[in-house]
Amino acid sequence: MKYWSKGWQLLQQSLPSLRKQLAFPQTSLQLCLLGALGGLLAAILIILFRLSIIALQSFYLDKFDDFSTAPQEIRWLLPFAGAFCVGLIALLTGYKHYRLGIPFVIHRMKTMYGLMPFRNTFNQFFGGVAALASGFSVGREGPSVHLGAYGASYVGKKLKLPFNSIRTLVGCGIAAGIAASFNTPLAAVIFVMEVVLREYRIHIFIPVMLSAVVGALVTRLVFGMERELAILQISTLPGWHFPYLILCGVLIGMVAFVFNTNMMRIIRWFKNWPLPLRLLLAAAITAAVGMLIPQAMGAETGAIQYAVDAPTDVQLLLALFIGKMILTIFALGLGVPGGVVGPIFGIGIVFGTLLALFPGLLHGHSDHAGTYAVLGMAGLMAACLHAPLAALVAVMELASNPDIILPAMLVIATAYVTGVQFCKTKSLFLMQLDFLQLPYKVSPAADLLQKVGVLAQLDHRYHLLMESNETAIRQQLDRLAADELLLLKTNSDDGPQYQLASYDVSLSLTGQDAIHYLPVPVVSQQATMAEVHQLLEASREGAVCVIDDAQQQPEPVGLVRWDQVQGLLVKQNNLL
Template sequence: MLIPIVGGLVLGPIVESLAPETRGAGVPEVIEAVVVREGNIRHRTTLLKMFSTLLSLGCGASVGREGPVVHIGSSVGSSLAQLLRMSPEWKRVFLACGASAGIAATFNAPMAGMLFAAEIILVDFQVNYLSQIAVSAVTATVVSHHFLGSFPAFNVPQFQLVSYWEIPLYLALGLLAGVLSILFIRTISKVEDLFDAATIPRWLRPAVGGVVVGGIALFCPHVLGVGYLAMNGVLDGQLLPVLMVTILLAKFIATSCSVGAGFSGGIFAPSLVMGGLLGGVFGSLLHTFAPESVASFPVYGLVGMAAMVSGTTLAPITAIFTIFELTYNFEIILPLMTSCIASLVVVQTFYGLSIYETRLVRKGVKIVRGRDVTLLRSLQVVDYMETDFEKICEGLSLGKLVEMAQESHYPHFVVVNRYDKMVGMVSMRDLKACLSEMGELCELVLASEIMTRNVLTITPEQNLETAFEIFEGKHISTLPVVDVNDPQQVVGILKKSTLIQAYNQNILKIGV
């Protein structure tokens, strides 16, 4: 019981002081680097992530090793791309290559590694770069074969589809896996909320999580570490149903507390383990009532592994090929597809986010699927704003303003006070409306009386995705660009037409 606590006490201060991004699963941080930081990961992250993962797994935290392996591989790829001074697009590709290599070597599954990088890390499939990612995955697998041998990651039972009447049963297994996936994702978030509510310092949280894991391990040692021993017990058919239920509940709680407390480790492997246990329990019940009509429970455990991964990651293709590459049995494809899609539909319908997306959303990082969105995020307002614009004094009469508008090429005027600070905006629409109402009294009306006071603004440092979101659904064609430190100091304007033109030009440039 003391080992997880001591490990947490050592890990917490080191991670918090040197590299907070090495805390947790690793995969969300890699996705964040792709989406927000143009594929850049700090160089020292590699060594610190390796150390924190070894310490977490060594002390018995209930986490996986694939997340940190992905983080480490991605860090190497990102660092190499930065060293070679590559473009942001190629930094992301090198990062994805490192991620695919990590998964391929970990599970001895090159296709799963390639699809993991394309489906999860790059958010959407990037067909243009699949060949580079595939080469990376194959190379990593060859190296793994040379040093570790070409053995499957788990003990794989012989798959047999006894009857096509089993397909609805695999569908039911997928639905159960989807429900368990939602509970798992929500529980991790709830654990983090409890830590926040208790105001426990971040450096102390792994030790507190270690108390829970150590306490559970006294009664159920299978929860310690990755959990492959328990999963192999299911796949070998050696565990009784009662024991599988016990380990499943214990693993669920221990993993939620380990990840929520900030231990460095992945979520992919625990999802495999819990899915295998769920499938084993489900298959045991079926075999009890209809032993001649259904396959043995290890077979259901194998399919349950993929279904749980599909639900937690919302990456069904990766889940399907991870298990298929372990069996190389085409008969398993139909049950895998049925269970994985069922699990995916449940999570998408009743929750909507993967476990990785959930953790990013909680950090304030917005994930939107689509390569065009990634493109917009890489373009900054400062590169497309115009610094030539017209300002008018708030005390200017409407008559004078009309005369200026007749000579001006600008559809909007920035209204400033005597300190040259923006107090509002006047558009051509405002002028037309006032002229029709005021008539000859227009000389008595001031700009400050017709201007729009609550003006939407943007800063030079923000990206074009943010600008698109501001323009969307609003009848405006121009945004004032203000100083990030002074929201009343206008430094330029951004036109909607310029924004659309920039988007179209860059889309053509990258060949989307």
């Protein structure tokens, strides 16, 4: 206990210098270590999440995520039980905290530096466990991203780190969460950059990469090295397959258009229904389809297994493909908590196996079914989510076979172009954000300024005066150096108020008071230059006062002037 207390004191003493270091948009050892810590916390949350699902399913399934092994009298009850639990959790936490998954995380990354509310996270963890354990066709990566973001943001919030560094830590948590969910660290890094952050910065990339390593290593300690796609046999495709792969990419792009369009249609149709009724309808559809096609229930694992076991069973593959499409569209469209990437993997693998039937007829065997299954998964992920690079890297890692790279690039490119240009398909995540009217775009100036903390731009060339006596103010103004400012502090019922005092020659010529007073807004030391820009943009003069709100009696630690904001913007790409 003594050593713990001493360690905590040392941490508290080093926090001011740590916060200032992290305010700069640059790679640092401190940020990498914090990213690894956030990644570890995120990985622990995802492991607990996965173990909870496995533990629940062990009571009624002979094999994880294979609902065809559940007794028929139990199978149809499971979705209703899951819907009841999800609804109860949402009721206890408040329906306004029911915004979940990757779209919500993207929104928070752009507008709140990735800080995640606890109640939403509570909903995501237990609601996601209930949904996945009860057979809804949703993926575990949605909760993984949400939980990873919360775990990493908790570290930053607890230490009161600058918001720009918290945003980076959240990216680290998301990468660790995806790596812990699928055992794909590189794909996790690319997914964060391409889908969540939608940018590439080297000072973000390095800590995100380290956190993905931590997430993958911790996962392997618990679940081992195996990946879901390891059971698929990847073979080298002869050259004559490549023209056919172009056709496959076109078909996959069209499937992505059907998937995205119909999911958004379901969301629009039932948007005014109360959540309990939507969950009840999702449970009824899942139970009905599950009675006919139990293999379509659950996440992607069951679909992968059946595509491997019966690559030439056209009737089963078609039923599985249609059933999986219906269950996923209705489950996610009606608000069941979970992700879309897992079901897209399952749907893509089944559809790719169907596409392998034609070359299989020419060959007289199904040796290439596994290769086409992986290509179907990659193409559908790229076209649905507008994440072609993440899809390619995911395939490379999950398949663990370099022979898949060239055909995957061809299918991904064709599917993506088909979806974007000919079918006018937008990213499913962005379509959801637009419908929910959750902002996810910021101006180029704000985007740049969000990356720099106010602690990196502090100006200490000022004198703090507690008196409001005009004589004292004039005396202090006469003593100031040319580049110094006079900051006045007065106490009021609303707390300390700050003003800048200066001589104004134009006022003195009119016979008015020659002292000009300018209100000074207050910002937290966690703020970024984007908040300073927002406060001073209207007046385009003055400064903001940065206070140390980590103390019981917050005191000024410096000023940030408008000309510093101007200088930062002019320096970076002439944005003013």
